[in-house]
Amino acid sequence: MIHIDQKEYIALLEQLLNVTSPSGNTESIIQLLEKYLQEANISTYRNNKGGLIATIPGKTTDKQRMLTAHVDTLGAMVKEVKSNGRLRLDLIGGFTYNSIEGENCIIETTSGKTYTGTILLHQTSVHVYKDARTAERNQANMEVRIDEIVKTKEDVKNLGISVGDFVSFYPRVEITPSGFIKSRHLDDKASAAILLLLMKTIKESNVELPYTTNFLFSNNEEIGYGGNSNIPVETVEYLAVDMGAMGDGQSTDEYTVSICVKDSSGPYHYALRKHLVQLADKHEVPYQLDIYPYYGSDASAAIRSGHDIKHALIGPGIDSSHAYERTHFTSIEATGKLIYHYLLSQLV
Structure with a gap:
């Protein structure tokens, strides 16, 4: 089992957070990601919109997965x-x-x-x-x-x-001794850092994935169309790794991974959602199911653009979303653990 090292994760996250990347002006953050992935010997290419796609080959190539996190911010x-x-x-x-x-x-x-x-x-x-x-x-x-x-x-x-x-x-990044991470733009750089670190660790550990998996770091999610293109035709499942939003009436918290069942686009794929829940139960990953009425993701953008895929959305719980945000490292850990077990699992 691959674990997310807290010290390494925080160092990477702080680096991402301190690079400005509002939607429409993301060149600097994409360059940073390219350098990080190239140093990990992971191949990448850019789409015309300026987003970055990285690929880890798997045992099977005729059926593939895609995971996304966005690096553009408010x-x-x-x-x-x-x-x-x-x-x-x-x-x-x-x-x-x-x-x-x-x-x-x-x-x-x-x-x-x-x-x-x-x-x-x-x-x-x-x-x-x-x-x-x-x-x-x-x-x-x-x-x-x-x-x-x-x-x-x-x-x-x-x-x-x-x-x-x-x-x-200004992001105003602050890490507390009690494990809280406070900053602007944890949506979605907290999840981007999880994917980057998992990819690097999988590559270094020579873990073979069952399916070739593409990772899209989108750069237009905050304005609605970040992850709606450059999806290989072999893609069967599409997992957006974003944030879980907290508030009155929500079950999401800062200590678990949020599994979204529905947002403004409608329900996420039921079988894929159940698969994620089963993986979380089997591997003792703490999670919450939740509905976000004023939310959309790269996965819902992909569905709206006509792609024939099974789509899902998970992420760490983030307090005060789209303001001065906060999460706890236990939520980061839970999200990373669920993603890892998902990457090793069979397709739904």
Whole structure:
């Protein structure tokens, strides 16, 4: 049995989290993945969308599996350079403005130069604005305060900042002695790190998989179409490794692997879901079954695009999804263990 080494996992995850990769601007993170997998002697290629596909050959090639995790994150673009020298944003991905209020950020210009700033409510000061507490956190009221001497629109433009420049949020990675992992963008870099480490360990240990397995690291999942293409025709099963979302009425927690039974796209493949549950029971992997009403995955995108596959979705439980997220290493462990046993199992 292959185990996920906590120290190695945390080092890899921190590396991934500290590379900015909002949807639409993922070149740096894909380069990092390419280097990691090439050093592990795992062959890769890119699709035209910029995602990365890696393959581990198995005993059988006429029937194959595909697993996915996405490395694109939430982010923003400059919508407007305001007359006061601040920036108005347009969001990339489904999240709320209040979840980024007070967050430090990085503005990357078209030339590749970067500047730092902070995302604030325009009416932030309670000493000046009567509605500081009640003003709606929306596009009209939120702005970026750039860490440069800028007082006018022209000052900002002279820095090279313009409409369409990408804005990334500080991840603020923190690992606690009690095993918690706190950061932005654990969705889905926590799962990407699991797949990378499992692939490397399988390769080093000379474990032979029963089926050739392709691993897609998609780069457009947060905007809905990351994993909907480049699926080999031999693919029978498609497993998205994403996150389990926590909240009122949910069974997902931070200490188990979440097995999704249904999301906004409808039920996941029943037989494949039951197979994952049976594997978890057999190998004593702690898990929770759950339904996510406002969720979609690479697997559901693949189904919507017309692929004839059995699809499933699992992942570590993540608290405060699409905000400042948190999980526990026991959830990472459980997810890695279930994936490993799934990779060695027979097709449904």
